[in-house]
Amino acid sequence: GENVEQHPSTLSVQEGDSAVIKCTYSDSASNYFPWYKQELGKRPQLIIDIRSNVGEKKDQRIAVTLNKTAKHFSLHITETQPEDSAVYFCAAAFTGGGNKLTFGTGTQLKVEL
């Protein structure tokens, strides 16, 4: 089955700096890669996703890049703000196989003032 590795497990940045979280996946059939943000005690919420026919996607201060050859994808957050502090999860799925997500183990992002 699919295996998703996520790094780093914790990340501390100064407000206004950029943050990058990286994930690798093992199954070359995976073609859907969402990112979720989870605040303490809350539900995971989708922040951005990318499909395998696209190399990069942006939404305001967040962007995701995908390298299918190397089987890795990354989340980029620019101009970080204290409200960006949360746990971020990457995931991968093959949409023809029931859309089952395999999640990474999460990155605790702390944005310091």
Add this chain to the structure above:
Amino acid sequence: NAGVTQTPKFQVLKTGQSMTLQCAQDMNHNSMYWYRQDPGMGLRLIYYSASEGTTDKGEVPNGYNVSRLNKREFSLRLESAAPSQTSVYFCASSDTGGQPQHFGDGTRLSIL
């Protein structure tokens, strides 16, 4: 529009007790999922239902059963709870074809 609703929000059980976690979605989604979240391990898929009338095992199905009662509802049952099943359980739903999954607020389950 409630999205995905899970009940109960909290529950404490004794080892060996049984319990059913309820999940309902009002987005007319075909697919529904049950995950468990443990510290440092992300979310792991327990069972999923690609469409009404079908269910399949995920990564960690042992000790659990599910029922897709209708298109809206997908329940998770622990027949004989064990301390290793202490976790936060999330239900999610999505359309088919690689659409985003929407999560409920979770059920925090402790088994003593």
